[in-house]
Every structure is written in C-alpha cells, then in structure tokens.
Amino acid sequence: MAPALLAAIDLLNYREASPGLNPPQLSFVGNVFARVTPETVDQALVHLQQSIGRYANYLGAASLTSLDDVVSLLDAGAAKVFVTRQQLDQLMALNIDQDRLVLCLPGNTKQEVIDTIAGTQVDVYSHQVVDIELVEAWLKEYGTDRPDVFVSFANPDMDSVLRISKLSGIPVIPVQFLTVDAQSEPGLLGVAKLIMANATSNRADGLFSTVVTDERGIALGLVYSSEESVAESLRTGRGVYQSRKRGLWYKGESSGDVQELVSLSLDCDNDCLRFVVRQKGRGFCHLATPTCFGQYNGLSRLQKTLQSRKESAPEGSYTARLFNDQQLLRAKILEEATELCDATSKEDIAFEAADLLYFALTKCISAGVSLEDVERNLDAKSIKVKRRKGDAKPAFAVPASGANGVSNGTSKKEAVKEAAEIPKSKDDSAGLKNGRIAMQCYITAKESPERIQAALQRPSQRSSDKIIAICHPIIEAVKTRGDAAVLEYTHKFEKATSLTSPVLKAPFLESLMQLAPETMKAIDISFENIWKFHAAQKEDKPLVVETMPGVVCSRFSRPIERVGLYVPGGTAVLPSTALMLGVPAMVAGCKKIVLATPPRGDGSVTPEVVYAAHKVGAESIVLAGGAQAVAAMAYGTESVSKVDKILGPGNQFVTAAKMIVSNDTNAGVSIDMPAGPSEVLVVADASANPTFVASDLLSQAEHGVDSQVVCIAVGLNEAQLAAIEDELHTQANALPRVDIVRGAIEHSITLVVQTIEEAMALSNQYAPEHLILQVRDAEKIVDLVENAGSVFIGQWTPESVGDYSAGVNHSLPTFGYAKQYSGVNLGSYVKHITSSNLTREGLANVGPAVMELARVEELEAHRRAVSLRLGVA
Known part of the structure; x- marks a missing residue:
C-alpha cells in the first residue's frame, strides 16, 4: 500500500477558522484521522454521515470504553478505527474485518512494539513519537512486507515526517500544522511536499505520469505532474498539471472546461498519480469529448444525457415529461421493477434492468442526485458491520416459495393475469x-x-395501494404508447404472442362464430329475454312539470354515445356477460359499442363471445384483459376507439383500473360500479x-x-x-x-x-x-x-x-357496494338532461325569488340576468 498522509482533527476543538486545512482541502488529502472521546462519539457519527465518500475516516477510538460505540463508528462508515489490544481481541471475536482495525501501541520502545504486535497482522499506530531514530530503527527491522504503520509526532517538523514517510510509514499530522499554500504559510508543513516525498519518476524531465479520472473512476485522459503543479492544484482546488512545453497548465483556463479537484493520490508503486476531478464544460479532451478515449458509455453516458435534458429538455420530449410529472415517473419505476422481477431469460433480465436503471437514474437526476452520490452510498453500505434481517416490507412481501420459486401454485406474473383465481392443490387443506x-x-x-x-x-383482498401501484404504470404505458403497449401486455399476460393487432373489427367472420346449434339457440333465447326486460325500462316520453304558471321544467334521456364493455376471461368463458352488457346498450341506442376480453393463448376469442358481440352490434373486440384493456378503452389507441363509459365486472386489477381512469379528468370516462x-x-x-x-x-x-x-x-x-x-x-x-x-x-x-x-x-x-x-x-x-x-x-x-x-342483468355490485350502487340496467347507458322553458309571465312569477337568493349569495350578475329582463332595478 502506498503511504497515505493523514490530517488529524480534534472533533471537540476543531473550527473551520482554525489555521491549516479547511474541510474542502481535507478531501484533497484523502484521509482524515479524527480523535474520538466518549464526549464526541455522537459528533463523530454525524461527521461520518456528512463526509460520506469525501475522504477516508480513520477514527481514534482507543479512549472509548464502550465497545458498542466502536462498532457504531465502524457501521457509520469509518474506514479504520484505532483501538487498544483488549478492544482488538473483542472486535476480532465479533468477526470484524481486521483490515479496518489499527492497534495502538502502549509505548514506543522496541520491546513494547514487538510484544504488542506479536501474533497479529493488523495495522499499528505509534502515538506522539519523540525519538525518531528509535522508530526508524524498528521500522527498518519490521521491513516493508508488513501491515501499515501510522505515526504521530510530539513535535512534527518536515524532516521528521519525511524520514518516516521514506520508510513507508504513514504520518499523522494535526491539521493546524498543514497547509496547501507553503509560500504564503512557510511556518506550516506543505502538503504537496509530503505527498510527493516517496514519488518516483523514470523520466529524464522528472515529471510524473498522471491519470485523470472522474468520481466513478472512469479515465478521462493522461497528463503529467510535478511537485509544483501538485502544490498549485491543492492550493486552487482545480486540475493543474505540468505541460512539457508550456509549464504549469491550468486545465480549462482558455476553453472554460475547468476541473474541480476531488482528491489526488499515488499508485502502489509511487510512480503514477491519480487525480479525481469533476469535469466542467464540454469535456476533458481538446476535441470537446468527455474523455480522450471518446464518449462516455453506459450509465455515465446516460447520466450526462439526463443532466443535459434537465437543463434544457426539448419541449414535449418524454424525458421532460418524466422530470415534470413525478407520478408518471413513480409509476414507470414501479412498472419496470415489476417487469424485472418477472423476467427469467438472460436477455429479458438485461432488457428490463436497463429500463429500470433509466427511470431510477431519471429520479436521481431530477432530485440533484448523481451516480457518484449513489456509488458513495453503496461503498458506505458495503462496510457496514451491523446487519438487518433484510426481509421485505409487508407491502412487498410475498408468501414463502418452494424450491421452484412458485407460491400456492402460481408465480407473481400469473397473479397479475386476468383471472386471479388459483385453484387449491390436492394437498392443500383449504375448505x-x-x-x-x-x-x-x-x-x-x-x-x-x-x-x-x-x-x-x-x-382478504390484496392491498389496494399495491394493486393501484401495479395498475398505474400499465395504464400510463397504454396511454402513452397505445397499441404497442396493449400488445405487449397481451403477449406478456395472456401468452398470445402471435397477435399483431390488439383489435378484432366488425363485421366478424363467420368462421369465428362456429357454434353448436344448441349453444347458438341458448344465446338467442337469452338475448331475447334480456332485450325484453331492458326494453321495458325505456321511458316512453319526457317528464314535463309546470312548477308555476309559465315555468315548465322537463327531463329527457339520451343514450351515452360510446360505451366500452369488459368481458372477463380467465378461468371461464363468459358470453353471458357480453349479452348482459351489450343488449341494454343496444336498447338504449348507444352509437358505438366496444367490447374487450382477454384472448386465448393462440390469440383467438371464444366463438361464443364473438357471436354475442355480433348479436349486440359491437364495433370491435379489444383483444386484451386487465388494466391494459380498461386503459385502451378509456384513452383510445390507434386501433381502439375511445369510449365515454366503461361497464363490466373483473378482478381486482380491472376494478382498480376502472377507478383510476374514472378519476382522471383527462380520460373523460365514467364507470358503472366497483365490481369484484x-x-x-x-x-x-x-x-x-x-x-x-x-x-x-x-x-x-x-x-x-x-x-x-x-x-x-x-x-x-x-x-x-x-x-x-x-x-x-x-x-x-x-x-x-x-x-x-x-x-x-x-x-x-x-x-x-x-x-x-x-x-x-x-x-x-x-x-x-x-x-x-x-x-x-x-x-x-x-x-x-x-x-x-x-x-x-x-x-x-x-x-x-x-x-x-x-x-335480469347479472352485472351487479359486489363487496357490499349494493348499499350504494344498482346493478347494470338500461339507466346505466343513458344520461338524463333537464330543461327549463319560461314565458315572460313565468319569469315574473319566479324572478323575485331568484333575484333575492342571488343578492344573498352576492352574485350580482345572476341577479341582473333577471332584473334586466323584467326591467326592475
């Protein structure tokens, strides 16, 4: 491991106004050693949370008596903790990674060091060293093939620190003794000189090869550095390098493509520097590309695109919609997460994971969160030592699965299908x-x-929130992508992969209605009886009432112009539902009847349902079930006609979808009732x-x-x-x-x-x-x-x-809704319109009451609409 410079801070006494490095400059150094006492443990935990990913935190916990506090520091993100021998033994017994533990030496004599480190391979720390020669001696004897040795000094000076560094020791220097501007603060230790103490170069000009990366570790390009350029980079907080021709090179000074310095370090052989930067402007390369090796790829490229779209998304673009409609974005994340869970093949999993990452990253960029922020959190989670059980929250938990991944004989995907009724197995004691x-x-x-x-x-029904969460993205997909989305879900849920159109248009071919004579006769008899009962419900004439002399009020009915009829499929063939929904629509005089039903696996519809659709004069049959069918009729697609009202029973997904679209004012659609x-x-x-x-x-x-x-x-x-x-x-x-x-x-x-x-x-x-x-x-x-x-x-x-x-009609309210709703009847397909017809005498009779109430409600225009006609003030 390359020697690392540690700046020591005292959490209790450190102030940003103190001499030496400030917090942003601490991140350039790369590692921070913080002194922790029982009084400052809570402060240290906050410090760890706030500095996540900015620099490695090495915490001096040897003064803590509570082992729980030490474990909490490790769990909160401390890269290493400095502990006593007793604490070390206890932590090793807890299976804490020994690479994260540093053993504090009780003294600095050679024998004390030997006795302490015997039998262990953890890093060690020698505190407040006075005799530099003694430490040099045991470091030389200890050799280079050893754990890291950290050393702090009673009186730190450049000579002592460099001598320890030359032997691959890691100096721990109080922050008030350090500076990134040695020229302005000559009394302090220059960080650049300390970092470069062990750097080596085989170049004749003495320059150091320098790899420049972004925070994700992606190489932006290769440059050269010198101790002077490193010092200037630390001083300015920018990417500053050494040009072989022009001297110091302040990256982006002329182009504006500057770099914000994040950190710098040496590689394992001390002959190469790495600068981690945040690149501004067009990119690192003089060709205005993000890197000298071309464009970004993968997630980095997507991030750049989304960040650009957030700043100036083309009006009407899909990404702009996502940024502006958090509900749509939420729905898409839920949809893609579900589809990823359902994917099984390698290709499908990769496809669905890519979609999920796109929408998840859009959510992040929308909130100002970068991939770098996410990856820092991942790194922090990877070093946690306190582990939760990790079970799913109740809303997302699924029943225990067997070895084949199915539960109660069905997969999650099957549970979303049109017919959610899963038969009990022979071994189940249900019922x-x-x-x-x-x-x-x-x-x-x-x-x-x-x-x-x-x-x-x-x-017990599945959580309504969960059902709605599943339906929302399906509805949004159909709303935005039309036929393609309907077909996609039909292929997915009904396995009707041969379908190329989501609609079967009338007139229906005779070959689609090949029925046994007795079946056809049964449908015909049912049709006639349903017709007779619903025809009897028609209003013979408008209702007309003269409420006062000259004031005539009336009510008349008109059919709803376009209706969508949902006929469930799943475990049963239901031509009866097509009749129950379609016949009253015919009787009412609806101009357009659209029927939707899930197709069979081969893409066909049962001939009984096609015949019923033919009998009721359906314009088309939508070959889809579930939320996608409801959405197609509610919003319309390239092939599916938009309707004004949706009627028909279905499972929980159908019911939820009906409720969702009926509450969307943009859909302009009503429903008959909640039916389960x-x-x-x-x-x-x-x-x-x-x-x-x-x-x-x-x-x-x-x-x-x-x-x-x-x-x-x-x-x-x-x-x-x-x-x-x-x-x-x-x-x-x-x-x-x-x-x-x-x-x-x-x-x-x-x-x-x-x-x-x-x-x-x-x-x-x-x-x-x-x-x-x-x-x-x-x-x-x-x-x-x-x-x-x-x-x-x-x-x-x-x-x-x-x-x-x-x-009588069999489309009826369930789940206790019979307290509020009627079953489907002729009235379900008509709307009532009222009218008023007044003579001058009628207005004179009722006008004073109208004017007085308008005055009370302070609606003067209402009052004047009457007074002007009657010629009164």
Missing part, C-alpha cells in the same frame, strides 16, 4: 373440515355481534330443499377462490344443517372445478339464526351481490330487502337463471 368440504358454522345466539360481523368480512369477486347469500328455512341450497352456494363458489358464499339458516336443527353440509360435500366433489370451490369455501360461512327478521337484518348488513330466498312465502320477504344486487325468490329460482337467461 376442508375433518376431510370434508364444509363451511364454518356460527350460531348467532352464542356469538357476539362483533364476532359475527368479523365472520361476514369478505375474503362473485358472492351469494342464501336464506334458507325448514321448507328449503337441502339439494337446492347446496347447489346455489356452489354456483357462486365455482367462480373463483376469491368468491364468497354465505348461508343464513333460519331455525334449522342439527340434522337439517347436516343435510345441507352433506349435499355441499357431495355436489362439490362432483364438480370439475372442485379445487377452486374449496378455495372459496375456505372463507365462506353458515350463520344459524332464530327468526327471518334477524336473517334479513344480517343480509342487509352484508349487502350481497346475489340474494336467494329459499323460505316460506318468499314473495312477502322481499319487502324486508334493503340492500342486494339482485334477488331470487323461491325454490324454483336458482341464481343461474339470472346469470344467463331470465332477463
């Missing part, structure tokens, strides 16, 4: 009780209201058929593992409850989606109550998407319904008829 598929049962009379309320909680996983609540009394009850529960449980089903049993005894449980177990095991059913049953419950009134109170509290009444006189019980998406009355009305063919 099982004593080996049988069964719901948890509560008798309300034996439980507290709080316990029942907790039992009625919907299945399916749910049903069945109220059953002793008259109910156990087979029917179980079948109704299972009809919703098979939608997905995030579905929930609830049975409220009114006055049923153990045998009657057991009959329902037996049917549930038997029917579930006969279903092809039994493993999905078990996932839903895991968080589904049976509540046993005594009266129908209690049952309906609990139902209204829960506000189910589907409410089934399998009770006596079911029609009369409907009067007790306050909150529900849709009600199915009596034992001959399974929920299934509402899902498909009865005529």
Whole structure:
C-alpha cells in the first residue's frame, strides 16, 4: 500500500477558522484521522454521515470504553478505527474485518512494539513519537512486507515526517500544522511536499505520469505532474498539471472546461498519480469529448444525457415529461421493477434492468442526485458491520416459495393475469373440515355481534395501494404508447404472442362464430329475454312539470354515445356477460359499442363471445384483459376507439383500473360500479330443499377462490344443517372445478339464526351481490330487502337463471357496494338532461325569488340576468 498522509482533527476543538486545512482541502488529502472521546462519539457519527465518500475516516477510538460505540463508528462508515489490544481481541471475536482495525501501541520502545504486535497482522499506530531514530530503527527491522504503520509526532517538523514517510510509514499530522499554500504559510508543513516525498519518476524531465479520472473512476485522459503543479492544484482546488512545453497548465483556463479537484493520490508503486476531478464544460479532451478515449458509455453516458435534458429538455420530449410529472415517473419505476422481477431469460433480465436503471437514474437526476452520490452510498453500505434481517416490507412481501420459486401454485406474473383465481392443490387443506368440504358454522345466539360481523368480512383482498401501484404504470404505458403497449401486455399476460393487432373489427367472420346449434339457440333465447326486460325500462316520453304558471321544467334521456364493455376471461368463458352488457346498450341506442376480453393463448376469442358481440352490434373486440384493456378503452389507441363509459365486472386489477381512469379528468370516462369477486347469500328455512341450497352456494363458489358464499339458516336443527353440509360435500366433489370451490369455501360461512327478521337484518348488513330466498312465502320477504344486487325468490329460482337467461342483468355490485350502487340496467347507458322553458309571465312569477337568493349569495350578475329582463332595478 502506498503511504497515505493523514490530517488529524480534534472533533471537540476543531473550527473551520482554525489555521491549516479547511474541510474542502481535507478531501484533497484523502484521509482524515479524527480523535474520538466518549464526549464526541455522537459528533463523530454525524461527521461520518456528512463526509460520506469525501475522504477516508480513520477514527481514534482507543479512549472509548464502550465497545458498542466502536462498532457504531465502524457501521457509520469509518474506514479504520484505532483501538487498544483488549478492544482488538473483542472486535476480532465479533468477526470484524481486521483490515479496518489499527492497534495502538502502549509505548514506543522496541520491546513494547514487538510484544504488542506479536501474533497479529493488523495495522499499528505509534502515538506522539519523540525519538525518531528509535522508530526508524524498528521500522527498518519490521521491513516493508508488513501491515501499515501510522505515526504521530510530539513535535512534527518536515524532516521528521519525511524520514518516516521514506520508510513507508504513514504520518499523522494535526491539521493546524498543514497547509496547501507553503509560500504564503512557510511556518506550516506543505502538503504537496509530503505527498510527493516517496514519488518516483523514470523520466529524464522528472515529471510524473498522471491519470485523470472522474468520481466513478472512469479515465478521462493522461497528463503529467510535478511537485509544483501538485502544490498549485491543492492550493486552487482545480486540475493543474505540468505541460512539457508550456509549464504549469491550468486545465480549462482558455476553453472554460475547468476541473474541480476531488482528491489526488499515488499508485502502489509511487510512480503514477491519480487525480479525481469533476469535469466542467464540454469535456476533458481538446476535441470537446468527455474523455480522450471518446464518449462516455453506459450509465455515465446516460447520466450526462439526463443532466443535459434537465437543463434544457426539448419541449414535449418524454424525458421532460418524466422530470415534470413525478407520478408518471413513480409509476414507470414501479412498472419496470415489476417487469424485472418477472423476467427469467438472460436477455429479458438485461432488457428490463436497463429500463429500470433509466427511470431510477431519471429520479436521481431530477432530485440533484448523481451516480457518484449513489456509488458513495453503496461503498458506505458495503462496510457496514451491523446487519438487518433484510426481509421485505409487508407491502412487498410475498408468501414463502418452494424450491421452484412458485407460491400456492402460481408465480407473481400469473397473479397479475386476468383471472386471479388459483385453484387449491390436492394437498392443500383449504375448505376442508375433518376431510370434508364444509363451511364454518356460527350460531348467532352464542356469538357476539362483533364476532359475527368479523365472520361476514369478505375474503382478504390484496392491498389496494399495491394493486393501484401495479395498475398505474400499465395504464400510463397504454396511454402513452397505445397499441404497442396493449400488445405487449397481451403477449406478456395472456401468452398470445402471435397477435399483431390488439383489435378484432366488425363485421366478424363467420368462421369465428362456429357454434353448436344448441349453444347458438341458448344465446338467442337469452338475448331475447334480456332485450325484453331492458326494453321495458325505456321511458316512453319526457317528464314535463309546470312548477308555476309559465315555468315548465322537463327531463329527457339520451343514450351515452360510446360505451366500452369488459368481458372477463380467465378461468371461464363468459358470453353471458357480453349479452348482459351489450343488449341494454343496444336498447338504449348507444352509437358505438366496444367490447374487450382477454384472448386465448393462440390469440383467438371464444366463438361464443364473438357471436354475442355480433348479436349486440359491437364495433370491435379489444383483444386484451386487465388494466391494459380498461386503459385502451378509456384513452383510445390507434386501433381502439375511445369510449365515454366503461361497464363490466373483473378482478381486482380491472376494478382498480376502472377507478383510476374514472378519476382522471383527462380520460373523460365514467364507470358503472366497483365490481369484484362473485358472492351469494342464501336464506334458507325448514321448507328449503337441502339439494337446492347446496347447489346455489356452489354456483357462486365455482367462480373463483376469491368468491364468497354465505348461508343464513333460519331455525334449522342439527340434522337439517347436516343435510345441507352433506349435499355441499357431495355436489362439490362432483364438480370439475372442485379445487377452486374449496378455495372459496375456505372463507365462506353458515350463520344459524332464530327468526327471518334477524336473517334479513344480517343480509342487509352484508349487502350481497346475489340474494336467494329459499323460505316460506318468499314473495312477502322481499319487502324486508334493503340492500342486494339482485334477488331470487323461491325454490324454483336458482341464481343461474339470472346469470344467463331470465332477463335480469347479472352485472351487479359486489363487496357490499349494493348499499350504494344498482346493478347494470338500461339507466346505466343513458344520461338524463333537464330543461327549463319560461314565458315572460313565468319569469315574473319566479324572478323575485331568484333575484333575492342571488343578492344573498352576492352574485350580482345572476341577479341582473333577471332584473334586466323584467326591467326592475
């Protein structure tokens, strides 16, 4: 190791106004030895944090009695600490890197030195040396192939310091004895002379080869130095070198491309200098390039570009948008981090990592943080000795993975897919009780209201913040990159890599609608019944009311011009949803109907959905699912028509995306309702058929593992409850989606109550998407319904008829939103406009009230709009 000059400072007494070096000049020296006492430990920790990366901090901790304080100094970034023999042994037992420890010698006699350093290979420190000859003697005997030896002096002078330096000792000199301007302060020790004491040159002119680098260690060029140029560089804080022709060369003096000196040092053989600088202006080279070896590459080049863009980004450029829109930048960082986590191949990982680094560095440059700042922090972290457990924060934690990196049978990427319902594995005990598929049962009379309320909680959904964080970058990508982004996400999530267009335009080819006759007939019957029910909801004529003589108010409806209909895909084919959303749009008279649904792996759409889209007159089918489909319809792309309202159910990502775009005033789009996983609540009394009850529960449980089903049993005894449980177990095991059913049953419950009134109170509290009444006189019980998406009355009305063919709509509010929202109906596709029509008599009748209220609200123009017409003051 090359000898290093250490400037010693006293943290308790040092002031910037003291003689000698100031803080910026300390960084040129490269290393600082700070004296630490129990009283100044906290100050030393602050000093370490503030000086991170500026210079190496060597701290004298031998006077500290607390080992924790010593460890804290190392953890905070001290390059080395000076310790006693006892502290050294304790720290070595803690596995502290011995390269970071310096052993303080108790005395300076030859025998004391030998006794102290015996059996150890750590650096040593001799304090306040008086007898220079004695230290010289044992340094010569110690040899050069040894750990570093640090020496401080009782009375430092140039001769003593140079003698120690010549023997490769490292002098520790109080800062007040040092200067970078020996000519102005001849009584102090010149730093340049001390640094160059051991420098050697094989050149005839005695100059020293000098490599100039930036703070990242990238070579800018090769120059020459002399002791004089080094002294001048230290004095001015600039890059000053020795020209072989012109003498001292102040870099950039004529061009303006000056260099701010960061530090300088000798190499391991003492025959080459390294100057670390911050280059200003166009660059280091006379050809106006950043380096004499050409342009920067990689991250350094990106940093220069971003810094330039920050100063003068072209208007409308993407980088300018990122600097000006922190939410967009945040979204892109989150998006790229997710995509990097999902990448598996070497090429994809490199591609996604490059994207993430671009956006992360944009964030840094935006905040005035450089790569050098980041790398200094990395270096500081690399020498920490206190280690945290390092687990992810709860918001980012994922379930424990198996050896193959999957959790509960799915990867993170799959969890983002359109259908988030992951079947339970055969070995999973979900939904099982004593080996049988069964719901948890509560008798309300034996439980507290709080316990029942907790039992009625919907299945835990992923953090809304996390879902939104995932959706935001997807939406932004579609918003900014249109078709390309939609295709990208369809390839990624649906694996439909063969798709070259995100849209299937009408008229749809007959070959895309090849169906079995019975399937086509079923769709046709459903279409007709849905049409009839929704057509009956049309308003025959405008509402007209004369509120006062001559004052006529009216309300009339107009269809929403453009609607987007989201039809989920995933684990089930859902042409019924296309009908439920599309038929009322036709009845309402919407001019443009856009349907979106995730394609299959081969890029096609199920023929049932294509046929339904054809029946309802859809303009096109967007071949995408999830947030990307919602965004495409909300903002429009090159191929996807922008819509005014988006309707349809979906998973948590679809729901979150709908909420995001509806809150974006630039999108100008509304939504039908928040809609999440399916749910049903069945109220059953002793008259109910156990087979029917179980079948109704299972009809919703098979939608997905995030579905929930609830049975409220009114006055049923153990045998009657057991009959329902037996049917549930038997029917579930006969279903092809039994493993999905078990996932839903895991968080589904049976509540046993005594009266129908209690049952309906609990139902209204829960506000189910589907409410089934399998009770006596079911029609009369409907009067007790306050909150529900849709009600199915009596034992001959399974929920299934509402899902498909009865005529009512199956796009309904879930997750308790039935307290605030209606299901999709004809009114979902129309807007109401009001009008007023006054005669002069009418204005005279109502005008005084208008003028008085305008006066009270101090809106004079409002008042005058009436008074001028009536000719009153």
